[in-house]
Amino acid sequence: MNGAAEILAGAVLVSLNAYVLLAGADFGGGVWDLLASGPRRAEQRSVIAEAIAPVWEANHVWLILALVLLFTCFPPAFAQLSIRLHVPLAMALVGVVLRGSAFAFRSYGGQRDEVQRHWGRLFASASVGTPFLLGTAVGAVAAGRVGESVASSPGFYAGYMAPWLSAFPASVGVFALTCFAFLAAVYLPLETDDPEIREDFRRRALAAGLAVAASGTVALALSRGIEPLQRGLLGAPWATPLHLLTGAAGAAALAGVWLRRWRVARIAAASEVSLILWGWALGQYPYLVPPTITIDTAAAPPETLTLAMVALGLGGLLLFPSLYYLFRLFKARSPHAD
Amino acid sequence: MQDLLAARAQMGVSLAFHIVFALVGMGMPVLMVVAERRWIVTGDEIYRELAQRWAKGTAILFAVGAVSGTVLSFELGLLWPGFMRFAGAIIGMPFSLEGFAFFMEAIFLGIYMYGWDHVPPRAHLAAGIVVAASGMASGVFVVIANAWMNTPTGFELAGGVPVRIHPLEALANPAAPTQTLHMVLAAYAATGFAVAGIHAFLLLRGQTNAFHRRALTIALWVGCPAAVLQPLSGDLAARQVARYQPVKLAAMEAVFHTESGAPLVLGGWPDLETETTKGALRIPHGLSLLAFHDPNAVVKGLDVVPRADWPNVPAVHWSFQLMVALGTYMALVALWVAWRALRTGALADHRWLLRAVALATPMGFVATEVGWMTTELGRQPWVIYGVLRTRDAVTPMPGLVVPFIMFTTLYCFLGVIVALLLYRQILHSPQVDEGVWAHMAPGARHADA
Numbered sequence: 084m085n086g087a088a089e090i091l092a093g094a095v096l097v098s099l100n101a102y103v104l105l106a107g108a109d110f111g112g113g114v115w116d117l118l119a120s121g122p123r124r125a126e127q128r129s130v131i132a133e134a135i136a137p138v139w140e141a142n143h144v145w146l147i148l149a150l151v152l153l154f155t156c157f158p159p160a161f162a163q164l165s166i167r168l169h170v171p172l173a174m175a176l177v178g179v180v181l182r183g184s185a186f187a188f189r190s191y192g193g194q195r196d197e198v199q200r201h202w203g204r205l206f207a208s209a210s211v212g213t214p215f216l217l218g219t220a221v222g223a224v225a226a227g228r229v230g231e232s233v234a235s236s237p238g239f240y241a242g243y244m245a246p247w248l249s250a251f252p253a254s255v256g257v258f259a260l261t262c263f264a265f266l267a268a269v270y271l272p273l274e275t276d277d278p279e280i281r282e283d284f285r286r287r288a289l290a291a292g293l294a295v296a297a298s299g300t301v302a303l304a305l306s307r308g309i310e311p312l313q314r315g316l317l318g319a320p321w322a323t324p325l326h327l328l329t330g331a332a333g334a335a336a337l338a339g340v341w342l343r344r345w346r347v348a349r350i351a352a353a354s355e356v357s358l359i360l361w362g363w364a365l366g367q368y369p370y371l372v373p374p375t376i377t378i379d380t381a382a383a384p385p386e387t388l389t390l391a392m393v394a395l396g397l398g399g400l401l402l403f404p405s406l407y408y409l410f411r412l413f414k415a416r417s418p419h420a421d
Numbered sequence: 422m423q424d425l426l427a428a429r430a431q432m433g434v435s436l437a438f439h440i441v442f443a444l445v446g447m448g449m450p451v452l453m454v455v456a457e458r459r460w461i462v463t464g465d466e467i468y469r470e471l472a473q474r475w476a477k478g479t480a481i482l483f484a485v486g487a488v489s490g491t492v493l494s495f496e497l498g499l500l501w502p503g504f505m506r507f508a509g510a511i512i513g514m515p516f517s518l519e520g521f522a523f524f525m526e527a528i529f530l531g532i533y534m535y536g537w538d539h540v541p542p543r544a545h546l547a548a549g550i551v552v553a554a555s556g557m558a559s560g561v562f563v564v565i566a567n568a569w570m571n572t573p574t575g576f577e578l579a580g581g582v583p584v585r586i587h588p589l590e591a592l593a594n595p596a597a598p599t600q601t602l603h604m605v606l607a608a609y610a611a612t613g614f615a616v617a618g619i620h621a622f623l624l625l626r627g628q629t630n631a632f633h634r635r636a637l638t639i640a641l642w643v644g645c646p647a648a649v650l651q652p653l654s655g656d657l658a659a660r661q662v663a664r665y666q667p668v669k670l671a672a673m674e675a676v677f678h679t680e681s682g683a684p685l686v687l688g689g690w691p692d693l694e695t696e697t698t699k700g701a702l703r704i705p706h707g708l709s710l711l712a713f714h715d716p717n718a719v720v721k722g723l724d725v726v727p728r729a730d731w732p733n734v735p736a737v738h739w740s741f742q743l744m745v746a747l748g749t750y751m752a753l754v755a756l757w758v759a760w761r762a763l764r765t766g767a768l769a770d771h772r773w774l775l776r777a778v779a780l781a782t783p784m785g786f787v788a789t790e791v792g793w794m795t796t797e798l799g800r801q802p803w804v805i806y807g808v809l810r811t812r813d814a815v816t817p818m819p820g821l822v823v824p825f826i827m828f829t830t831l832y833c834f835l836g837v838i839v840a841l842l843l844y845r846q847i848l849h850s851p852q853v854d855e856g857v858w859a860h861m862a863p864g865a866r867h868a869d870a
Contacts, residue, residue, distance in 0.1 A: 136531075136535065137531040137532070137534065137535040138531060140483070140484065140487055140527035140530065140531060141524065141527040141528045141531055143487065143488075143491070143527070144520065144523050144524045144527050146491070147490075147491060147494055147520050147523060148517075148520045148521075148524070150494055150495065151494065151513060151516045151517045151519070151520045152517060152520075154497070154498065154505050154509045154513055154516070155509055155510065155513025155514060155516065155517050156510075156513070157509075158505055158506050158507075158508075158509025158510055158513070159506055161498050161502075161505055161506075161509060162498060162502035162503070162505050162506040162509075163502075164498070165495070165497075165498025165499045165502045165505070165816070166498075166502050166816055166817065166818065169499050169816065169818050169824075172495060172499060173495075173499060173824050173827070173828075176491065176492050176495055177827065177828075177831060179488055179491055179492070180488040180489065180491075180492060180831060180835070181831075182488075183484050183485070183487060183488035184484060184485050184488060184835055184838070186484070187480065187481050187484030187485065188481065188838060188842065190480075191477050191480050191481045191842075233817055239818075239819055239820060242817075242818070243818055383509065383510030383513075383586075384510055384586045386586055386587055386588060387510040387511075387513070387514070387586060387588050390514055390588050390589065391513075391514070391517060394514065394517050394518060394521075395517075398517075398518070398520075398521035398524075401521060401525060402521060402524055402525070405524070405525060405528045405529070406528060408528075408532070409528045409531055409532055412532060412536060412539050412540065413531070413535060413539075
């Protein structure tokens, strides 16, 4: 048991959690941009764009933070993930690049409407593909084959495709996508004063909430037989309370949306998705990359870990007040609290 | 295509693409902050317009820089897992710090871009200053990591594995001060001269535009001091290379044989068969003098290592020569600008000076690219100089030519789009005669924004 390593693994997870709740919702915004429909299509899109614009780059950095913490504190885990998941991660990166650039081109390009629409479509499609691929990569890790050495599965397909190209990772990809879309739909009513647009997002949030439940059930069913995830998710003493809590948060989120209690819904939806993420992490604990690499075996030497914690502490002192300022400026102006 | 070559090519393309946006991300915030400060001090609305337009350009370039930087941080593992497994614990620290700097940059750029009407003027200017400072910090941290690859410190080797790791010692590696200084100056010189060059070009077509005159002056204020200091920082860097990376220096200067009182070899084509450089201009004792400040100092040649460990000598030599030539031109133009400014104060009326500045528009970026190639190609075949070979760091995944083509295509596409967008924005610069601006209706100012 290595205290510093456990804390830093926790920090990686906290970063990922922030990424999911913030950047995830930005991706979800792209999903609703793609699915915008009805008479208020254009207004829906502009609410989404205005909600995302000032914050998406800061939200994106949580992924970078998780990544650099992972490769500083757990280099062998990072190397293993990069080797085995090269294909989905490279494709997700193309999505990251296209989504970000297309959004910036649309926001600042100042072009004709028709060109703007092209960028909008590219932004929206990349917002669908990227979360699916990132979710698939997470699913592949959880499925427990990424940690096996490449030498044990010779050939391109066995080594680099099979670990992620199967039903369970794909179901996690879909699950991630629906979670992100759900988060966005629950957050978005607070971004507009127009009651009709709010109703549009309310209907979407309800539909997405049911989709989260459905795709989550499918993923859970497909996780049967996957060790050590299943032992954790179904057998551990904390498993049942965690599932109940997650379910309760999900129900509260849906109820909040139904009753138009937007702030309650927002907190409950964020809790639901966070609990799912922590459930995955606890499910495969102490493994970082099952079935071989644990927090302990991948941890960098103590000097590195100590310094990483100092850097985290000092960085946090700068980061959190700045983030607070950013979000207070652009996200606290809602005139219609519950 | 060989997998190792494809991986190197993909990393090279990714870096060559990202470096342009990284330079702009460091340089442009300084320009926009200076313009905004001038607006606050003088009340001249042109400066506010300038700050907003520069901020808009910066935002597009920052977004592309942010996502291409993300690609690079993943590519460290996707292409070079052997490097990350070896070096992550030693040199991850500057990358983690860079993560925080990047965070600050993104947060305050958001506040800067969307906060013109939300925050008081002082706070807005301060947000711009934070963007500029954290942009610089990002660049410094990343270059520290690269410097460590050139002069690795902070660990000991035991059977090919690093032990006794001290990340702070790695952070303070010998090449870090000179390399980071050289890169920061490069960012300000390249960005300042690129912006100045564009406005000089536009002024040559219509001298009376007050908008371009102010833009030119600010850009030169940022670019010129950096361009003048750059050769001095280059001297520091080269002496550092001479001491710690003799083979790289030998390739840069095409020194095949160790000799004392080595001449400075300018231009020419290094011939690997005969181990001579044809058609070069030689300045006796020049290299010994420059590299060691002693005309008779011994300069190590490529012959100190087996030929298999040579970098690509012609490529390194030519990259370096081109960088020096472009940097020298920019420094001379900067001195000319300074002399004009001291004598008459008016820069925008001297057509030959404008032409010289306009000619320099791309030079800082080209110089940085070839300078980067000098240091990267000059380190081969090592990824960590003298410690880990590039071929031992590459991923075992076959078929790397596919991602190479995929990312190259993607970057070509993005490069064209960004160029078109910036061209459009520059084309729509406002046309303002001196003194007219203040009397224009507010709506008219933004009619074509």
